[in-house]
Amino acid sequence: MLIAFNKPYGVLCQFTDRSEPPRPTLAGFGLPPDVYAAGRLDHDSEGLLLLTEDGGLAHRLTDPRHKQPKTYWVQVEGEPNEEQLAALRCGVVLNDGPTRPTDAARIAAPALWPRDPPVRFRKTVPDAWLQLTLGEGRNRQVRRMTAAVGLPTLRLVRVAIGGVRVDGLAPGAWRLVAP
Template identity: 55%
Template sequence: MSSNLILFNKPFRVMSQFSPEGDKTTLAQFIDVADFYPAGRLDFDSEGLLLLTNHGPLQHIVASPDFKMAKTYWVQVEGEITQEAIEQLQEGVTLKDGLTKPAIAECIEEPDFAPRVPPVRYRESIPTSWISLQIKEGKNRQVRRMTAAVGFPTLRLIRYAIGPYTLDNIPVGQWQYTDLSPTLAKEVEQFEQRRNKTTSPNGRGRYQKGRQVPHGKRVAGRAAGAKPTRRTHRKP
C-alpha cells in the first residue's frame, strides 16, 4: 500500500471536512486530491495534525478508539500549571461522561510553532503555561475538558502526533503524502483479513445493511470499508 495516507497541518478555525458549512473554511481550501477523507476529527478551534486516507480499513483503524492509537497534544493553558494538576491528568480525570484513562502528561517549554491567527487572548496579569498530553481515547472535546477539570482552562490546542506521525516539517496549512509505518500496515492487513471472512460467497464484495458493496467503491461519500462518520466537528 502506498500513498494512501496524507498528513495535514490543520490551521485554526478550519472544519475537518470537505463539504461546505456556511461560510466556514473547510479542507477543500487546502487539499485538492480526489477520494481522500479525514480519518478522525479535529475541532474547528483546534490546530495541528489531521490524517486523511482513501483506504477504508485504514480510515477505520486511525479513527476508531478500539485500536488505541496514541494522540499527543501541545496545550497552552491559563495559569502556571501545578504538579498536582499534572498528576491528576496522569491518573485520570472525572468528566460528566466518566473517568478518563490515565494520560501521559508533562510540562513543556512553549513549542516552536507558528503563531495562531488570530492570536490567543493576552492578559498581562495572568500567565500561561504549556503541557504535553498524550491520550488514547476520543471523548468529545476531551483535552479541553480535562484541563478545565483540573483548574487550568485550555487557551490553545495543537495536536502534535497521532501514533508515529507528527507535525515535524509540515508548515501550517500544508500537507504531504506518507508511507504506512510497519505497525500500522500490519494492523491494516489483519483488519482486512478479518473483514474478508464476512465477504459474500462470490468473493466480490461485502454486505452492508442488506446490500453488497464492491471493494474500491465509495459509499455515501466515504472510502469503501470505513465506518460512517458524522459531518460534525468533534474530538479534542
C-alpha cells in the same frame, strides 16, 4: 494513501459547510480527491489531521481498541502544579465518565507557527504549556480535561498520531506518509 495535513485554526475537518456564511473547510487546500479525515480536530484546534481514502485504515487509526496515541501541545491559563498534573495522569472524571490515564508533562513553550487570530495575552494571568498523550479521543476531551483540573485551554495543537508527526508542515500544508 495516507496524508498528514497541518490543519489551521478555524478550518472544519470536512470538505463542505452549509452554514451561512460558509466557514473554511478542507476543500481549500488542494488535497487529493476521494480522501476524508480519519478522525476529527475541532475548528478551534490546530495541527495534525490524517486523511485517507481507505475506510479500513481510517478505522484502525481512529478506533481506541487499536491504541493509536495522540499527542497534543496545550497552552493553558494558569501555572500547573503537581496535583493538577497528577490528576491528568490518573484520568479525570468528565460528565461522560472517567478518562483513561494520560501522559501529562509541563513543557517549555514550543516553537510554533503564529496563530491567526493570536491567543489573547493577559499580563496579569500566567500561562503554561503541557504535553498530553491520550489513548482515546472523546469530543473536546483535552479541553474538558484541562478545565476539570482548573487549567482552561488557550491553544490546542495536535502534534502526533501514533508515529506520524506534524513536524515540518506549515499550517495548510500536507504530505503523503507511509501507512
